[in-house]
Each structure stands twice: as C-alpha cells, then as structure tokens.
Amino acid sequence: MKKTFDVAIIGGGIIGCSIAYYLAKEKLDVAVFESQQIGGKATSAAAGMLGAHSECDDLNLFYPFARSSQLAYLHLQEELKEISGIDIGLTHGGIYKLAFSESDKMQLLPTISLPTVDWFDADKVRKSEPCITSNVMGAAYIRDDVHVLPLSVCKSFSKSAQMLGASVFEFTNVLDMHKKDSSYVIKTTKGSFDSNLVVVANGVWSSTFFQNLGLEQKLVPVKGECISVFNDGVPLKHTLFHDHNYIMPRKNGKLVIGATMIENDWNEAPTLGGVEQLIAKAKSILPTITDLRLDSYWAGLRPQTFDQRPFIGTHPEQDGILFATGHYRNGILLAPATGQMIRDLILQKEVRKDWVEAFKINRLKPVLSRR
Template identity: 40%
Template sequence: MRKHFDSLIIGGGIIGSSIAFQLAKRGYKVAVLEKGKIAGKASGAAAGILGTQTELTEDGPLFRLACKSRSMYQTLIPELEDLSQLHIGCRNNGTYKVAVDQDQESELKRLIERQVGLGEQAEWLTIEELIEREPSVSRELRGAMFIPKDGQLEANELSLAFAKASVTLGAEVFEFTNVIDFILKDGKALGVKTIMGEILADSVIVASGAWSREVLERTGLTLPIIPVKGECFTVIPEKQLIQGTIFSHGCYIVPKRSGRVLVGATVKANSFDERVTVEGLSSLMEKAQTLLPDIGKAEWDRGWAGVRPQSADGQPFLGEHPDYKGLYIATGHFRNGILLAPVTGVLIADLLEGKTDQPNPFGLARLQSSEKGVLL
C-alpha cells in the first residue's frame, strides 16, 4: 500500500466515492478508506429517488444545489456506466406527490405555483387524470403534483459505479480499513492512523455519513449530526402496478427495473439500530396499501434498514474543518445523499483546489467557534 496520497477519503459510501471519482478525474492520487464494504451502509440501503422538488419545498441554497446535482446525472450516468461497466438503472418516469385530503391538495397547488415561478416543471393532476396515468392508485386520493424531472435509479449500483469508476481512473479503495486516529500537527491534517499503519496525505476528507460525528470527535469537533434509522422493503407484484414513483407523507413507492416495488421509509431519530422490525414494516405496509391497494396482493421479497446522517439545521456540512487546514468534511445529507452525490463531489474537489470564490452556505463557519458543535 502506498504510504502517501494526495487525498485520503474516510468513508466508502456514495458521498466518499463521488469525491474520489471527481478527484481521480483531476489527476489526484486518491485513497478511499472504508471500515466495512463499499456502499455497505446507507448508500446501499437507499431507495434511489432523485427527489429535488419532492423532498425540498423551499427555495434556497440547498434547493438550488439539488437542482444542479439532479441535472448533472444526464451526462454523469453514461460516463459512470462506461467506466464501471455497471448498469445504474435510471428511470425518468417522474414522481407523483399525492394528496390524501383537501389541505394537502391546497398545499401542493401552492408548491406547484412556487416551483413553476422558480423555473421548474410541475403540474397538478386531478384524481381522474392521475388514474388515467396510473390506474392502480387509490380512488380515495385527491390528486397529485406531478414532477417530471424527479426520477429514480438503483442506489447500490450507483454507489458501486462511483467507486469502480474512480478505481478505473487510478484511485485505490481499501475495504475493512478502520481509521483509528488523525495525524495532526501545527493546525494541519497530515494523514491518518489505521489498522494497517500510518498513511500520509496532503488532504483528508471525512465522508463517513452518520458515523462522521464519531470520527471527527477525535479532532475536538462535535458535529451536530444525528443518526436516523430508516426501514424499507420490496415486493414482487404479478403485474406492473405503477410507472412513476408515488410519494406521500410518511411513505413512498418506487417501481424498480427488476419488476420489484420498493416501499419506504420509516424515520427513527438517534438510532444506529439496523434491525428490521415488525412495527416499522407493518406501518409502511398500511400506508402503501392506502395509496396503492393492489400492492397488498404482491409477493414478499425482503426488508432492510439503513442509517442516514441528519444535521441539526437540515443542511449538509461541506467544507474545511474550522481548526485544521487540509481536513475537509462532507456529511449530513440525510435523505438526499443519492441526489446530492454528484454536486458534492465537484464542490469538495473545487474546495481542495481553491476554485470557489463565493461564500459557502454549507461550510463549517455556521458553527460557533467558541463552542464547536453548536449552530449559529
């Protein structure tokens, strides 16, 4: 193993792998250090929804960042598939954000007006129009906000594709390699200590998802990140039930290329527990059948859980450590890690190269310097 790299990335999920891909494209000697298997945690457990307009309802830096990231997939997916020889399974059938009552209908119509005003595409479908497009949805719904650009893909394959593409471009990936500590001197990060020995680098990037807080505490920084458990399951219907993704409060239903239908996701804060529970899955089943009655007749496939990183203010942390030069942080993406992966890789690579001349709304400056870990 090389003992010196241009950049070390701690974490082999989709965020770390996207950063590795972008840096390798720019000629950096990169190593990814993953304590388990690549995409073995939240990245491999995600539903793969590119929910810019579905998940984010207010204009602001995060919404604009998400729009940019979503648009990057058009050229990025063919590039990743070519370099990795993996099929990412992108489907652009849009998302239906459904209303189950009059209040939700009014809320969604206001949201459509705001997003159209921002130049995005969205339209209201009456229940009759929705059923014409998706005959299997419940007749009890009020209608839906249709978002044509919010597609979906295979999250696990995408995560692996980023990693394999980065290796094709010269990066090195080390699975089952736990980082024990950082090598810090005179306000600068010089590398890390691992079970394989010390590894030096010009820059170190922490992209450890929900485990980033634990990793960074070794530097004296308590990052306000909490783990949020989410459970999902898949079923195999006898016939195709839906074309587009169905999204509602507390439940989404995603038709996958294999013919399976994915249902997610529960939300349990402050939990690293990755066990699948009867309580969690039964609540999802009930919600799914309310939206798509025939899903109750589908064959059971499997269930699983993942742990997502949520920041205290709902914004990801993308920037340099407040105390140590050369130590960068990329975490806190919560439910939007798949969506924000492309732009995160570019943003962190640009930060390393000093190419950003605009204020960074996602940087660590929003932490109080006198009391690290408290948001301003």
C-alpha cells in the same frame, strides 16, 4: 502497499466515492478508506429517488444545489458506464407527490409553482395510475424526480475512480487522524497512512471524529426501513409519494416501499413494527398491494444534522480537513454536487458563496426553513 496520498477520504459510501471520482478525474492521488464494503451502509439502503423537487422546499438555496446534482446525473450515466462498465439504472417516469386533503395540497403549492411540475387532479392521477386509492385528491407530477440504483452509482463511482488511479481500501476502519508537520496521519485498522488532505465522509459515523477535531456538532441517525415486493399484477409507472413514504417501481419489475423514520436508533436491521407500518402506509396508497409477494427487506441509517442540511466544507481552523457528510434523506441525490463542490474547494476553483456559507460545518443557524 502505498502509504502516502494527496487526499484521504474516510468512508466509501456514495458521498466518499463521488468525491474520489471527481478528484481522480483531476489526477489527484486519492485513497478511500472504508471500514466494511463499498456502499454497504446507508447507500445500499436508499431507494435512490432524485427528489430535487419532492424533497427540497427551500427554493433559493437548497433547491438549486439539489437540482444541479440531479442534472449532473444525466451526464454521469454515460460517463460512468463508459469507464466502469456499470449501469447506474437511471429511470424515466418521475413522481406523483400525492394529496389526500386540502392541507396536503396546500403544502404542495410551492412545488407546483415550479415550471417542471404539474398539478394533476384525482381523475387524471387515477387515469394514469388506475390502482391508486380512490381517496386521492390529486398529485403534483414531477417528471424530473426520477431514480437511480444507489449501490450501482456508488460502485460505479468507486470503480471509475480506481480506473483513474485512486486506491480503495475496504475492510479498513479509520480510528483517528492527527496533524504531523504539514500533513495528516490517518490511523486505521490496517496501519497508518499519510495524506495532505483528509475528507471526512463516513455518513452518520462522521461525528465520532468531531470531538477530537474540536467541533461541537453532531450527527443523529434516522433509521429508515424498506421492503420490496414482486409486482406481478399491479400496473404502476410512477413513484407514489406521500408524507415521507413512497412506492417506487423499479426497472426489474419490483416495487420498493419506503421508508420509516426512527430517530436515534443505531440498529441497522428492520423490526416487525417497522414492516407493519410500511405495509399499512402502502395499503393506504395502493390498496391491491397487499396481494403482492414479499421479495426482501432492509434498513439503513440516514445521517441527520441539526438543520437537516449537509455539512460540506473546510474545517473552520484546519485547512487540511474537509467535511462531506450529514446528507440525511438526500445523499443519493446530492452525491454529484457534493463531489463537485469538494473538488472545487480543494482545487480552489470558484464555488457559490451562499452554498459555502450554508453548508459550512460551523454554521450557527439552520439553512433557511427546515422541514
């Protein structure tokens, strides 16, 4: 078994796999260490919205980063299909971010001001989506906030990286890492490996390494539960979004209903209470949804930082350690931009200064306004 690499990536979620892909394209010798199976944690739980507009209200810094990632998906679709044979399931359609009250509408104003976003009044919304509740006041229509199949994106990054020479070790838990001479020893359940660089990208579990690396930051899980239903009868063309909840029409004819927000719960399985809450919310948006048949249910842990923005960058004291974690509600959206930023940091290409500052792990202040 090969034991020495240029870059060791800890975590085979969408973030780790995106990084592996962008580095393998540059011919770096990369290994991904995944304690369970590729994409099996938060990544496979995600709905897959590319919510550059719907999730990002900070228009100067976070939005441009998110938007660049969203646009990157347009190219990736073909590129990854070509190399891996896997289709990432990018949709058309976009999101209606709903307003039920004046105050809802108020909050949408910055979003609506964007050139790619329109305001639709209640009539227009209901004309386009006749089954929506009559309580709706209007919606911001964001045509570019489409969605992908998160597990397909992740597997397609991973398989493409392998095709380009990367090594992927599943069922390999990283226990620890320490510097030895000019490189790092990665201790895993399958033995030790050597690597010049290490990228910590194991989602909410990343913070288990922080203390040993002399960092005080931490990640808190925000559990999200989802259900899906067979959509036999309710016509729905757009994702309906309100207050962190959404109903999303998949291309296979199912609807995904997401997602709860349970802070500090590490349990990765949906509870009765969570399911109850999802149904209540979905019903308040799309009343006839209660007639649809249940298909499936699941949960995942969003990795949350103190200011809900990711940690992307180099360790403050150790050049050889990089972080790419804490993507909270937006890891699917941000995966391409994160992979590119890590690549550029490693290859010492130019990276936007304000992004470097904003996402560095030892930042003291929140990235601008948090939500």
